[in-house]
Amino acid sequence: MALRWPESFRNREPGVWISAGAHAAVLGLALFAVAAPALPDAQEGVPVEVLTEQQFSELTRGERNAEKPQNNPNRADRVSEKIEQREPENAKTDAPAAPTRTADTKLAAVDAMPLRADTADPVKEEAEAAAAKAEAAKAEAEKAAAAKAAEAKAKAEAKAKADAEAKARQQAELANKFSPGDIRQTLASKAASQSTGSTGREVQRTASLGTATGNAQRLSPSLRDALVGMLQQQIERCYSAPPGATQGVVLPMLDIRLNPDGSLTSEPRVMRAGNNSVDQSIAQAALRAVRRCAPYKIPTQYAPYYNDWKAINAEFEFSPV
Amino acid sequence: MPGTAFTRRALLPAFAAALGVFALALPAAIPAQAQLQLRIGSGAFQPMPIAIADFAGDASLGTLVSSVITNNLRRSGYFTPLEKGRFPENPSFDAAPNFEAWKGAGVQALVTGRVGRDASGRLTVAFRLWDVASGQQITGQQYGTDVANARRTGHLVSDAVYTKVTGLGPWFDSRVAYVDESGPKENRRKRLMVMDQDGANVRALTGGGDVSVVAPRYSPAGQDIAFMTQAPGQQPKVQMIDLETGKRQTVGNFASMSASPRFSPDGRRLVMSVQQGGNADIVTVDLASKAQTPVTQGLAIDTSPSYSPDGSQIVFESDRGGSQQIYVMGADGSNPRRLSFGEGSASQPAWSPRGDLIAFTRQRKGGFAICVMKPDGSGERVLTEGFHNESPTFAPNGQYVMFFRDPGGQGGGKLYMVDITGKVEQPVPTPSFASDPTWSPLLSGK
Numbered sequence: 001m002a003l004r005w006p007e008s009f010r011n012r013e014p015g016v017w018i019s020a021g022a023h024a025a026v027l028g029l030a031l032f033a034v035a036a037p038a039l040p041d042a043q044e045g046v047p048v049e050v051l052t053e054q055q056f057s058e059l060t061r062g063e064r065n066a067e068k069p070q071n072n073p074n075r076a077d078r079v080s081e082k083i084e085q086r087e088p089e090n091a092k093t094d095a096p097a098a099p100t101r102t103a104d105t106k107l108a109a110v111d112a113m114p115l116r117a118d119t120a121d122p123v124k125e126e127a128e129a130a131a132a133k134a135e136a137a138k139a140e141a142e143k144a145a146a147a148k149a150a151e152a153k154a155k156a157e158a159k160a161k162a163d164a165e166a167k168a169r170q171q172a173e174l175a176n177k178f179s180p181g182d183i184r185q186t187l188a189s190k191a192a193s194q195s196t197g198s199t200g201r202e203v204q205r206t207a208s209l210g211t212a213t214g215n216a217q218r219l220s221p222s223l224r225d226a227l228v229g230m231l232q233q234q235i236e237r238c239y240s241a242p243p244g245a246t247q248g249v250v251l252p253m254l255d256i257r258l259n260p261d262g263s264l265t266s267e268p269r270v271m272r273a274g275n276n277s278v279d280q281s282i283a284q285a286a287l288r289a290v291r292r293c294a295p296y297k298i299p300t301q302y303a304p305y306y307n308d309w310k311a312i313n314a315e316f317e318f319s320p321v
Numbered sequence: 322m323p324g325t326a327f328t329r330r331a332l333l334p335a336f337a338a339a340l341g342v343f344a345l346a347l348p349a350a351i352p353a354q355a356q357l358q359l360r361i362g363s364g365a366f367q368p369m370p371i372a373i374a375d376f377a378g379d380a381s382l383g384t385l386v387s388s389v390i391t392n393n394l395r396r397s398g399y400f401t402p403l404e405k406g407r408f409p410e411n412p413s414f415d416a417a418p419n420f421e422a423w424k425g426a427g428v429q430a431l432v433t434g435r436v437g438r439d440a441s442g443r444l445t446v447a448f449r450l451w452d453v454a455s456g457q458q459i460t461g462q463q464y465g466t467d468v469a470n471a472r473r474t475g476h477l478v479s480d481a482v483y484t485k486v487t488g489l490g491p492w493f494d495s496r497v498a499y500v501d502e503s504g505p506k507e508n509r510r511k512r513l514m515v516m517d518q519d520g521a522n523v524r525a526l527t528g529g530g531d532v533s534v535v536a537p538r539y540s541p542a543g544q545d546i547a548f549m550t551q552a553p554g555q556q557p558k559v560q561m562i563d564l565e566t567g568k569r570q571t572v573g574n575f576a577s578m579s580a581s582p583r584f585s586p587d588g589r590r591l592v593m594s595v596q597q598g599g600n601a602d603i604v605t606v607d608l609a610s611k612a613q614t615p616v617t618q619g620l621a622i623d624t625s626p627s628y629s630p631d632g633s634q635i636v637f638e639s640d641r642g643g644s645q646q647i648y649v650m651g652a653d654g655s656n657p658r659r660l661s662f663g664e665g666s667a668s669q670p671a672w673s674p675r676g677d678l679i680a681f682t683r684q685r686k687g688g689f690a691i692c693v694m695k696p697d698g699s700g701e702r703v704l705t706e707g708f709h710n711e712s713p714t715f716a717p718n719g720q721y722v723m724f725f726r727d728p729g730g731q732g733g734g735k736l737y738m739v740d741i742t743g744k745v746e747q748p749v750p751t752p753s754f755a756s757d758p759t760w761s762p763l764l765s766g767k
Binding site: 227244267315317 | 356357358359360361362363364365366367398399429452454455459484485486487488489677720740741742
C-alpha cells in the first residue's frame with residue numbers, strides 16, 4: 001500500500017501537481033527575474049516640506065484649464081537675491097545648459113544620480129550621462145557650497161507655504177508636461193523664497209492656476225507669529241503678576257474677543273484659573289491688564305484675516321521671585 | 322444560505338463605497354485652528370495705583386480711617402495711593418463713582434467708605450472697593466466696633482483690600498512687641514513695649530529700671546509674651562507676661578541661664594535654650610505641668626529654637642559644626658541635620674507662619690544680612706544687607722519680615738520691615754531706639 005499511493009494519487013488528483021508546478025514556476029521567476037536595483041547613494045539630504053491634507057488641497061485649488069497664472073501686481077514680493085531661470089523646456093532636453101544654474105540650486109547633484117526608472121525621456125538621460133562627467137568637478141564644488149547655503153536657508157526659513165506656493169506654481173505650469181525628473185528638480189532645489197505667502201492686499205476673486213479661489217485667506221504661520229508677538233507685547237505692557245504670585249499654582253487663561261479695530265468686543269472671560277486666593281488674584285490681575293491695554297493696535301495688513309484673530313486664548317505667566 | 326448573498330464578493334462594492342466616503346471625509350476631519358494662542362509673560366512688579374477717598378459721615382473719624390488705610394497700603398509696598406490733591410472728585414458712598422475721571426487720574430482701584438454711629442453709640446464702618454477699568458464693585462464690607470477701635474477698622478478694611486488684590490493673607494490687624502531702648506549707651510534702659518504694626522498705640526509692659534528685657538516672643542493666641550529678663554547680679558531667665566492682666570511669672574526653674582524662649586504652635590509649651598556648664602541645650606517646658614523635657618544634648622551651644630507652623634520640627638542655631646549654623650530636627654530632638662552652608666555664620670532662625678521659608682541672620686565679613694531659605698536649606702536669598710541687621714520675625718501672612726538694624730555708634734537700633742522679595746523695605750516708627758521685634762498673630766484670630 002505504501003508504495004502504491006504515489007501512482008494512484010498522481011492519477012486521481014492531477015490538479016494538485018499542476019498547481020504545485022505552476023506555483024514553483026512563478027516563485028522561481030519572481031526570485032530570479034526581478035532583481036532590486038542598486039539604490040543610488042544619497043548625496044545629500046533633500047529638504048522636504050510637510051504639508052497637511054488641508055494645506056495641500058488649498059494650494060492646488062484652482063483650475064487646470066485656466067489660461068495662465070494670475071499676476072497680482074500688488075503682491076509684496078521679496079525679490080530673491082539670485083535670479084534663477086527655471087524653464088521646463090531647457091531642463092528637459094538641454095543638459096549642456098546646466099552650467100547656467102547658480103550655486104544655490106542642487107540640480108547638478110540631482111542630475112549626477114544614475115536614474116533607472118526614468119523612461120519618459122531616454123534622450124535626456126544619455127545627454128545627461130555624457131555631460132555628467134564634464135560636470136562632475138563643477139558639481140562637487142557647487143555641491144559643497146550649495147549644501148551649506150541650502151542648510152542655512154532651510155534652518156532660517158519657516159515659510160512653508162511660500163515654498164509650497166512656488167512649487168505648486170511650478171507643478172501647475174508643468175502639468176501638461178509631467179515628468180518625474182521635473183518633480184525631483186523642483187523638490188531638490190531650494191531657492192530663496194520669493195514671497196511671504198499668497199497674500200496680497202486684495203483678496204483673489206478669480207480662479208487661476210495654483211492660487212486660492214476667492215475665499216477669506218488664512219494667516220500664514222509667519223504672519224501669525226508676528227501678530228502673536230505684537231499682541232503679547234501690548235498686553236505685557238499692562239500686566240505684572242501680583243506679589244503673592246510665588247504661591248501661584250495654575251496659569252490663568254483668558255478668552256479675549258476683539259473687534260476689527262482692535263477694541264474689546266466684550267469683557268474678557270476667565271477660562272481657567274486656580275481655586276485658591278493667590279490664583280484668583282493673578283487671574284484678576286490678568287483681566288485688569290487686558291482691559292487697561294485695550295484697544296489693541298492691529299496693523300491693517302491683518303484686516304483680511306479677521307476671522308483668524310477675532311478670538312484669542314491668552315495664558316498668563318507669573319514668574320516666581 | 323442561498324438568497325441572502327452575504328458573501329465577501331457581494332459586499333465588496335459596499336466596502337469600496339465606505340472606504341471612498343472615508344477618504345473624502347478625511348480632509349474635513351482635520352480641525353482648523355480657530356483661536357490665536359498667546360502667552361503673556363509677567364513684567365517687573367508694579368505697585369497698583371489706588372485711591373482711598375475720605376470716608377463719609379463723621380469728618381474726623383472718616384479722615385482717620387482713610388488715613389490708616391492709605392498708610393497701610395503704601396507701607397505694604399504693593400500699592401501706590403493717589404494724593405488727595407489729585408482726586409478728580411469726592412465720591413459719595415452710595416452712588417457709583419465717575420470711573421472715567423478716575424481712569425484719567427491713573428488709578429486702577431478706588432476705595433470709598435462711610436463711618437457712622439448706631440443707636441447704642443457703637444461705631445459702624447462700611448467700605449466699597451471699586452475696579453475702575455470695568456466699573457464694577459470688587460468687594461464691600463461693614464464692621465461694627467467700639468469707638469476706641471476706630472483705627473482697627475482701618476486695619477480691617479486695609480486687610481480686605483490687600484487680600485483681594487494680592488491674593489496674600491492679611492497682616493495689617495496685628496501688633497508688634499519689641500524692646501525699647503532709652504538712656505545713654507552705657508546704661509541703657511530696656512523695656513518691653515507693644516504697639517500696632519504701623520507704630521500707633523505704643524504701650525509699655527514692663528517698668529524698666531534695672532531689669533533688662535530682651536528677645537520677647539508672642540504666644541500663638543496673642544495673649545502672652547515670653548521674654549528673657551536680667552536683673553543685676555542674677556542669671557538671665559525666661560518669664561511670661563499675660564497681656565490682659567499684666568501678671569508675670571518665671572518659666573522653668575533653672576539654676577543657670579535660660580534664654581531665647583519661643584511658644585509651640587499650640588501654645589502649650591515653651592521651648593528655650595538652657596545653659597549647662599560650657600554649653601547650652603534646648604529644652605521644652607510644658608506650661609501647664611511645668612515639666613521640663615530636654616530636646617538636644619551634647620557639648621555644643623544650641624540656642625534660638627523656633628517651631629515649624631505644624632509643630633513637628635524645630636529649627637535652631639548650633640555651633641556643633643565649629644561655627645554658628647542653622648540646623649533642623651524633629652520636635653522630639655530626632656534626626657538633627659544642618660541647613661545652612663556657605664560663607665560666614667548663620668543664626669537666629671525664625672520659621673514663617675506659612676511654613677514655606679525660614680528667615681535668619683547671616684554674618685559675613687561684609688556685615689549682617691537678613692536671609693531666607695526653604696525649609697530644606699535650599700534657595701537661600703538675601704533680603705537686606707547692612708552693617709548690623711538682626712533678629713528677623715515674620716508677619717502673620719508670611720510675606721514680610723521685621724528686624725532691627727543698629728548702625729553702631731552712640732545711637733541705637735531701629736526697626737525695619739522688608740518683604741520676602743527683598744524689594745520693599747520700610748522703616749517702622751518707634752518713639753525711641755528699638756530692638757528685638759516680635760510680630761503678634763492676627764488680632765482677630767485665624
